[in-house]
Amino acid sequence: MTVPTITVKRCTKCGETKGVDGFYRNRSKRDGLSTHCKECDRAFSSAYKEAHWEERCAKQRAYYEDHREELRAYNRDRRALFGEPTTERWREITAKHATRRGRWSEAEDAHLAASTDRVGDDALALSRTYASVERRIARLRRSCVALARDAHRR
C-alpha cells in the first residue's frame, strides 16, 4: 500500500487545501489519496446512491427472477447436506466454510435481497460467516433495499 509522503493536498473538486487526513486513501492514485477531499467524496456517493436507488432495486429483483430456481435448488442442496441446524450450529458451520471477506459484490447483495432462506443458508451460499451476513442484511435494510425475506411483513 502506498504511504502518502505529502502532508497537505488540494481537493480538485472544491479547491480547498486540506491535511492528508482530509482525504480518503485510494491505491490507484500516485500519492495514495483520493483526488477529492472526504467531504466532496461523501457528497458524491450519497448523491449517487440517491440517483441510482430505484435502478439498483429493479436490478436486484430482476436477478432474483432470473435465478429463482437456481437459488432455491442450491439452498435445498445445502440443507440436505447440513441438516436443519440451530443458530449456534449455523454460526459454527458457516464460520468453517467462510472463504470470502471484505467488500460485498452486487451479485451477493442481490442474492441477499432476493433470498427468503435463513441467514445460515445464505452464509453458506455466499461462503461468508453467519455474523457478516447478519450485518449485511441489517445494512441493506438501513439503505432501504427491498428484501424478499421481509415481504411477508408488508
Ligand SMILES: [Zn+2]
Ligand atoms: Zn473537496
